[in-house]
Amino acid sequence: MKKINAPISLETIRALRCGDTVFLSGRIFTARDAAHKRMLKAKKLPFKFEDSLVLFHAGPIMKNEDGDWKCISFGPTTSSRMDDFEPDVIERFGARAIVGKGGMGKKVVEAMKGRCVYLAFTGGCAAVGASMVKRVVALHWPDLGMAEGVWELEVENFGPLIVAIDSKGKSLYKSGTR
Template sequence: MKTGYVSGDINDTADKKDEEIKARRIDVKGNCRIFAKLKVREVVYLTGTLVTARDKAHMRAVRLLKEGRKEEIPEELFEYPIYHCGPLLKGEKIISAGPTTSARMNPYAPALLRETSCPVIIGKGGMCEEVLKLLSDRGCYLTFPGGAGALAAESIKCVKRVYWEDLGMAEAVYVLEVENFGPCIVTADSRGRKV
């Protein structure tokens, strides 16, 4: 199993659409350092791979870790940004995919983060101190505007892989290829600052 960091490159520093806010575009590739460099209130748009997980996927992953069955956990959860999201699909296509409330994942996220190098969590509403502390060692927490499901779906280019479909449409784990996924607002950074 690959457990290397996911890389990112800043390749743009200004968003022409919004004069008040400077936005960065980030390529999510093979090294997580970029997320640790972001500061609170910065706005980023992500291009690359994200992996969704919400309540049931977290519970299952934590159970498998406890049982020493790490290899049964989707490998993408170990190295790519985790997006708290239960998408809506029409056939095979995701048509709405905004964030779900991250705080519900507070009880499970620490066990998962300790075993992975997941560089960033994307969701809404923020997370508990323990999770933010674990995240700050490697990256940050990003907030995507809640309820903006159609907007999020616009930036999903394809679903690369689906795991744990038995958990149902909202709870399965989807590996997404996204382009300019955002706005994602840094609401807890690697220096422990938060909004």
């Protein structure tokens, strides 16, 4: 079991191996299909991704209480939907960790080599997930809606996260990824 902090250093990423368990603290950004598309179209991002370098495939349930957002339910979505966008997102924005469920395709695994890892969080565990979100920092691109917008969150000891694809291209997924 390892504790890691975002933004994660390249050295830490390269030392992680398939099957390792990690707990993540710091800043994270959620992104699903629509956000990935928009990130790739944007000339400049409206948020500081460099403060985090962690992309979390998720669309939480948030509640607005007198102007403040409260995270009600937060867990991963199926990562393979982002297969077509992720190599470019890794290349352009330097993502060092992608958190999701179900694994990602060969092209993504290739793009991750030497610089990025895929961390699996148990799908459906959104009550536990929300309990590890310490602060909702902001909602970016609110026009995309609650599920598809980019949520900037502060998490503490988020896990257990399993290193399911490491930076050497090794993967725990035997099937279901193309």
